[in-house]
Amino acid sequence: MTATEIRPTTAAALETKAPPKPRNMGQIIRWLLLFLGGIAMVMPIAYMISTSLKWPHEVYNVNLIPDEPTLENYLYVLEDGRFYKWFINSIIIATLTTISNLLFDSLVGYTLCKFKFPGRQIVFIAILSTLMIPTEMLVIPWYLMSQSFGWLDSYWGIMFPGLMTAFGTFLMKQFFESVPDDFIEAARIDGLNELQIWWTVAMPLVKPALAALAIFVFLGNWTAFLWPLIVTNSVEMYTIPVGLSGFGDEADVAWELIMTGAAISTIPTLVVFLIFQRFIIRGVVMAGLKG
Amino acid sequence: MANLTLRNLTKSYGSTQVLHGINLEVGDGEFVVFVGPSGCGKSTTLRMIAGLEEVTSGEVLIGDRVVNNLEPKERDIAMVFQNYAIYPHMSVKKNIAFGLRSSSLSKPDKEKRIQEVAEILSMVPLLDRKPNALSGGQRQRVAIGRAMVRDPAVFLFDEPLSNLDAQLRTQMRLEIKKLHQRVGNTIVFVTHDQVEAMTMADRIVIMKDGHIQQVGTPAEVYHMPENAFVAQFIGAPSMNMLSGTLTVDGVALDAGTRFQTSQTSGTPQDVMVGVRPDDLTLEAGNPVVSGIVTVREPLGHETLIYVDTPSGEIIAKASGKTPPEVGAHVTLSADLENLHVFDAETGLALR
Structure with missing residues (x-):
């Protein structure tokens, strides 16, 4: 290579140059x-x-x-009272499940990460191992459980299997690993109890993880189909995916209406993503440490 | 303020014992520095004082209270961590106020106390900033502020300066020392840096492998080390050690030199003779050892010379302006009173 072939590498030179x-x-x-x-x-x-x-x-x-x-399809779907009901059902279920996951997954993850107690590893492995069981295998026990507790065709019935997830626990545990013990010990010396430390010190430090988890859980529940389909009977209890699948009649699936409903139902997911993605900025934790 | 007492303090992790019966009295308002190589147990000791580690056996007393079974918050201590551990999601003011959460002070009193501390640490203009807008030194000051605000009986510092650059470290060292003179609380400070220990401490506790090697003022541990480890750990560059034999006539170095010492031994005894680089001179005197200069390290006002001798490599200090050339043959002399004689087997000083 001759000297003339060397590409300019200064910032100014790169800016003025066309894309390589x-x-x-x-x-x-x-x-x-x-x-x-x-x-x-x-x-x-x-x-x-x-x-x-x-x-x-x-x-x-x-x-x-x-x-x-x-825009006829949009008018049709929005004028159809059922869609609103499903939309609200989905919002309630996805929101409550997300809040529950943020609280309990992080609480368990924090405990598994920051407390040394006998059997800790076994508990963690047991939680992880549930990740390996597919939903399809679980719906029958869930159904039987819902039936015997009288949860069929209720919000609680739709939500209970997802109120805590092994994945969320695992994710939060891994993120809490990045919170230095010094923070927790400093808070302990400052007189906080363990629950206060978790809430006021540890949780704010894992905001990026909480945001990621919120997005995952919200989307997962928003689009969940199999379990809500099985556990609900009445049209009023349907969630959006279950409700949409029923558009049309037996002879003909009304794809244009399903797609319209799907298009409308992406809006909350976009909102959730826009709200939480700004929290997903790594490195927040490091700011209080050595510079 | 209170004094601090450690009685036969031990710590074991499973079957591994890491602290072997630490006994120490720290006086009210005293500045004590624990120093030693990594893994010597100094931080463990500090954490046991703080209540962050359980005591395996023995007692920790703060004032007259045995605090072994008290929670950290009940011990009336405050701690500054190596990583500062100031909360990144809170402003400087909130961080400092955090130390007062469990205090019974009224709100205006708390506010006043925060202002006082901020003034002492000259942080008033920084109070509304977040930690990520602060420099390393400022963050460390916030951490100190959070500890100070509670006016604890004992301040604990766990290597607080090791993340700072050399210049800032020197500056913070001075600030902490001034702060101690001003507030007068009892301080236990852990460091691996012997310069920090020497410059800050009222008394230094030198530790190794879970044992206290020596407790004394900086001058005592420097001039009268109790064993070869302390002698070599304190002072930079390290004390030179030359092997020899102690007899009725004094010491005969393996390198051939002989000299009278105050110690004698009826039966020949293997010894190590220690001499600090500062005490070795190129001028005529009592010759100790001679050899060839292999490396020179100019430091400005003086030059370190590494001399290859029959007793191994010896470091000495020479003039900054006219040091001997590399390859020159030099004879290093010392005052006899500056030679330290240690038992070669036990390492204990022979006096």
Whole structure:
């Protein structure tokens, strides 16, 4: 390489320079894969919105831009009283479950992380091992449980299996590992009891993890289908995914209405994401430590 | 304020004993520094005083109370941590106020106390800042403020300066010392840095492997080390050790030199003769050892020279302006009173 080929590396030089051109096959392939990945992510959403703007006769056309776009589906769904009920059901269930997970997953995670007690490891492994059991296997015991406690077709029945999750506990435990013991010991010397330490010292330090967990849990419950479908009987207790799946009649699935409902139901998830993503900034914990 | 007493303090983790019967009296208002290499048990001792580690056996007394079974908050202590441990989500003021949470002071009194502390530490303009907008030294000051605000009987410092750069460390060292002179609380300070220990302490406690090696004023541990470990640990560069034999006539170094000492031994005894680099001179006197200069480290006002001798590598201090050349043959002399003789086997000083 001659001296003239050396690329400028100062910030000013980089700013004025056009984006570097792909140099080799490797880079082209990488970009291609990313592009395909992007397409795979965006297309379903594009089709969801496109279908929600189509008339029923056009639904099975693959064109992305509807020939005669219409908001009729939105009017229909929003005027249908059931959708509101499902929407509120979903909001209540996803919100309560999220709050419950944030509190209890972090409480258990904190305990497993910061307290040394006999059997701690066994408890942790036991919790983790529940991650390996698929939901499909659990719905029958859950159903029997709900039946015998009289929880069928109730909010409690929909929510109880998800009020605490092994994944959330694991996530919080791992994040609490990054909270230096010094903080906790300092608080102990300052006279806080263990519950106060957890709430006033440890929890604010793991805000990024709490935000991530909130997003996961909210989305998971917002989109949950199998268990709400099984545990609910009355249309009033349906959540959005369960309710939407019933749009149309036995002969014909009303895809345009399902897609409209789905499009509307993405709005709360976007709001939740926008609220919490700003908390997901790593390094907050480190600010109080050595500089 | 109170005095602090450790009686036969031991600590074991399972079958591993890490502290072997620590006995110490710290007077009211005294500034005591625990120093030793890592793993010597100094931090463990401090944490046991704080109540963050359980005492395996023995007693910790603060004032007249045995505090073994008291929670940290009931011990009337405050602690400053190596990592400062100031809460990043709270302002400086809230951090300082945190120390007063469990206090019975009225709100205006608490406010007044926070202001006082902020003034002492010259932090008034910083009170509304968050820790991430502070420099390392300022953060450490906040941590000290949080400890001070409670006016505890005993202040505990766990290597609080080790994360600061050299210049700031020197500055904070001075500030803490001044602070002690001003507030006069009992302080137990842990460090691995012997310079910190020497400069700050009223008394130094030198520890190794869970045992106290020596307790004394900085001058005592420097000039009259009780054993070879203390002799080499205190002072930089380290004390040189030359092996030799003690007989009725005095000491005969393996390198060949002989000299009279106040100690004698009827039967020849293997000894180590210690001499500090500062005490070795190139000028004529009692020659101790000679050899060839291998390395020079100029420090400005003086130059450290490393001399290859039959007794191994010896460090000495030479003039800063005209040090001997590398490769020069030099003879190092010392006043006999500056030679320390230690038993080669036990390491104990022979006096």
